[in-house]
Amino acid sequence: MFSLDERKLIDDEFSLLRSNYLNTAYFGPLPKRTQEVLRKSIMRAADPSFYDFEDWINLPDTARIKISNLLGCNKENIFHSSSTGDVVHTVSQALKKKHVISVINEEYPSNVLPWFFQNKLENHTLNIIPNSEIIDVSYLEKNLPKETSILNISHVSFKSGRKINLIEIGKFLKERNILFFVDSTQALGGISISKEELSYVDLLSCSTYKWMLCPYGYAFGYLSNNLLDEMKTNTTNWLNSCKFIEKRSLIDYTEEISEAAVKYDRGQSPNILLMHALVSSFSLFEELTLKKIETYNQQLMSHFHENFDAKNFSLEVPKENLANIISLKSNSNDLDERVTSLKANNIDVSIREGSLRISFHFFNTFDQVNILLKNL
């Protein structure tokens, strides 16, 4: 549980929320500290007089360090990108060998479409395998095609809220020499990822505008050393050029570029407005800690499950397999009406693919869960 001071801080950071906001799986709200940082950055952009290069050029590294601290990895394994789709696309284009990728039906398109095109170009082969309520080792034993060399899957499903066990699945894949690509967009921030879990992952992608409470338009990728060995660089931008990094030279053209994952940073990675905001939102996670946030969110989830009357709705996935997203199927085909009634009672949730999707994050309170339960 949070201390009284932490609760006060959280209430203050999110005091601009006007609804019972149970919709982080759609957009995470910006904490007050990040709103303030953005205001300051806008003022600086309005007057760039005497803006020294060194005042902003290191921002990507500052953000990289924050991310690597949250994940417990080296900063060199993180690269900056624009979206999860771009992360997957970058990796798909840089793989040295031709791969067979398996994705599970109803996966988020950012983990499917880049492979669709690669499949069409005959660079890689894509299999879409049947969906299931639970994805575990016995599912994979039955359904994963033998020739698979990459499994690309969401840590938490955007649609059903289903969470996978990274360690069990990671061990199964490692034994078979299959690369493990995990999209953590609907997980990281709402739950933590341990060092042990990450040790089984080859690519971790994360769009940070949801559970990490950042502005829209940014994602990072974590590349394991194992995956880095499987990749070749096929593009770069001047910020990653060694001559620029060493001597700040712009016209000393060279193919030598920065090392490890860093060389896959997108162009204009020191996006000044965005990067200041990222660093600010990440600092809230550092202060409260991912573990404490995860514990609190689990308490909200348990409170929901203990008091939920299953008469009108049924869970898409057993509660033991959920993180912070609950997907409910209506038992009486009246979903639109129910959402309208929730909205009338100031409760903000989503409908995704015919289900009511509810998300709980640490700025939500037990009172809000009770209001939801009453209205369901």
Ligand SMILES: Cc1ncc(COP(=O)(O)O)c(C=O)c1O
């Ligand atoms: C699981 C998952 N991954 C990724 C995204 C966002 O993808 P992108 O960053 O490619 O727009 C979403 C958005 O809802 C999502 O639910």
